[in-house]
Amino acid sequence: MEEGVSCSQFRLYLEAAKFHYKEMSINLQDRNAFIFSLLAFLPLARSVTLVFKKEFDADKRMMSWYQTKVEAWRDKKIMKFFTDMRNVCLKEHVPMMLVRELVPLSVLSPISVNHDTKEVQASAVEIVSYMFELSEQIDGSPEVMSLCLEYLDELEDFVIEGEEMIRQFKGL
Amino acid sequence: MSEYVENAKFKLDEAKYYYEQMKVNFQDRTKFLFSLDAFLSAARAVTFVFQNARTRVDESVMKWYDTVTDGWKKDKVMRLLVEMRNVSIKEHTPQMQTTATLHFGIDVVFADSLSIKKVSPDGKGGERTTPQVTAAQESEVKPQAPASSTVISRSFYDLPEWLDQDNDVMRLCEEWLGKLEGFIAEAEKMVR
Numbered sequence: 229m230e231e232g233v234s235c236s237q238f239r240l241y242l243e244a245a246k247f248h249y250k251e252m253s254i255n256l257q258d259r260n261a262f263i264f265s266l267l268a269f270l271p272l273a274r275s276v277t278l279v280f281k282k283e284f285d286a287d288k289r290m291m292s293w294y295q296t297k298v299e300a301w302r303d304k305k306i307m308k309f310f311t312d313m314r315n316v317c318l319k320e321h322v323p324m325m326l327v328r329e330l331v332p333l334s335v336l337s338p339i340s341v342n343h344d345t346k347e348v349q350a351s352a353v354e355i356v357s358y359m360f361e362l363s364e365q366i367d368g369s370p371e372v373m374s375l376c377l378e379y380l381d382e383l384e385d386f387v388i389e390g391e392e393m394i395r396q397f398k399g400l
Numbered sequence: 401m402s403e404y405v406e407n408a409k410f411k412l413d414e415a416k417y418y419y420e421q422m423k424v425n426f427q428d429r430t431k432f433l434f435s436l437d438a439f440l441s442a443a444r445a446v447t448f449v450f451q452n453a454r455t456r457v458d459e460s461v462m463k464w465y466d467t468v469t470d471g472w473k474k475d476k477v478m479r480l481l482v483e484m485r486n487v488s489i490k491e492h493t494p495q496m497q498t499t500a501t502l503h504f505g506i507d508v509v510f511a512d513s514l515s516i517k518k519v520s521p522d523g524k525g526g527e528r529t530t531p532q533v534t535a536a537q538e539s540e541v542k543p544q545a546p547a548s549s550t551v552i553s554r555s556f557y558d559l560p561e562w563l564d565q566d567n568d569v570m571r572l573c574e575e576w577l578g579k580l581e582g583f584i585a586e587a588e589k590m591v592r
Binding site for chain 2: 237240243244247248260261264267268271272275278279282283317318319320321322
């Protein structure tokens with residue numbers, strides 16, 4: 229946070245989204261914890277602009293700047309994708325995802341079937357990445373972590389610019 | 401089991417996960433608040449899943465759902481959950497009041513010598529004089545251990561006037577979870 233601008237609520241929501249993104253990367257091998265972190269990430273990231281609107285609703289200059297951002301986002305598929313994804317997750321179901329796993333040959337080999345338990349086999353499998361199944365809505369890779377990062381970057385730019393606007397309008 | 405009940409149950413599991421995270425992160429204010437925001441969103445979504453499935457759900461199930469949720473409108477704890485979640489999603493992280501115990505110690509060094517005289521009714525008095533601290537000893541005095549604090553409770557602050565109950569966050573979240581658990585258990589019975 230730069231000097232002269234008090235920590236805005238919309239900045240706090242960005243930090244919360246970043247926290248849950250970090251949790252996703254930490255919990256990559258634990259499917260449930262990964263999904264729960266993604267489910268926390270989606271509404272908190274979405275709230276960055278909702279909170280901004282609420283905070284500056286009465287400020288015409290800030291809202292006019294905000295409208296220019298909204299217009300610019302209309303052409304960005306990623307923003308619509310995450311807004312839709314958050315609504316689906318909140319009101320319907322967990323996002324459909326594919327999981328890419330690295331499975332050692334020893335686990336795949338028929339000999340291993342006679343070995344101990346399924347637990348041993350499961351522990352040898354490494355999750356490489358998660359992919360959103362609704363990939364036709366976006367242009368690039370449907371890989372969850374990279375899409376979330378792209379979304380976070382957009383939001384971070386928004387927050388930094390927003391803070392700059394506050395500074396300018398307050399004459400700091 | 402019906403898909404929407406499965407989805408609602410998953411939302412409940414998500415809320416339980418974040419309740420546990422709140423416990424784990426109880427001493428870390430920032431992580432605690434991030435977990436609370438996630439908890440509120442997940443807990444609130446348990447019934448959203450039902451509302452959204454209304455057109456696909458059996459009429460008797462929705463009748464039961466409406467009766468339960470109508471009852472919740474009069475339930476102050478459930479009303480607070482809805483209100484807190486709405487504030488959390490559109491305005492700010494819930495404001496909180498924290499109670500903590502502060503631990504600190506004081507080391508006293510007497511620069512001069514100190515005499516302590518014991519006065520006893522049996523006449524067996526005594527006197528003890530501590531040696532004067534030398535400059536070398538004084539320079540060896542260790543710095544004070546920093547004060548540390550332990551959070552013992554976190555309460556919601558700035559609550560609606562109608563709430564006349566204990567506002568301890570963990571207790572309220574536990575109560576919400578209990579009611580949602582009961583709701584899902586009943587829903588499972590209904591669709592079986």
